[in-house]
Amino acid sequence: DAKTTQPDSMESTEGETVHLPCSHATISGNEYIYWYRQVPLQGPEYVTHGLQQNTTNSMAFLAIASDRKSSTLILTHVSLRDAAVYHCILIEGGYQNFYFGKGTSLTVIP
């Protein structure tokens, strides 16, 4: 079962900034927070990850709460290509199942 909680859906307009929240109240010290996104007929695509500090890359900014019990994926200047289901998952090691919940379905309006 997924150890994270995310809203089922969110909506944004092209060019705006969107904040995708994720709650992981039972996170353990060795678990990394990973974000993947998936569109129909494609496999999951890596977005970003972090352990304790906020991180940023070309795709997104990840803000992690100081107690690590929640995080927020921030997408700036969203485009139609950012429309996807975004999954927040906790990963301790690679040899494991990916406990995707329903994720957040992001709709981007032109």
Place this chain on the structure above:
Amino acid sequence: GGIITQTPKFLIGQEGQKLTLKCQQNFNHDTMYWYRQDSGKGLRLIYYSITENDLQKGDLSEGYDASREKKSSFSLTVTSAQKNEMAVFLCASSELGGRWAETLYFGSGTRLTVL
């Protein structure tokens, strides 16, 4: 950059049939994985391989065989397709071997339907 190529994209089989799915990666990654994704659910690990000719079972290995003939390729065999089975099989790779959290890169999947 690199890419993971899965073939075929769509596979239709008959009950009891043996079916083989193929995966190629050009990342030069050591570790490769096979996952099964059922509609609306997460990804369950079937097999993984940390190097050529290595095979490790995941939680869902029963009913499947796998083969890692060379570093760049990893194949999965459904030993006896189950009637009305529908699922997506995802191949992935990672650089270091997965003992620690690391990024996985996924292919676009093979969609299996069993009649």
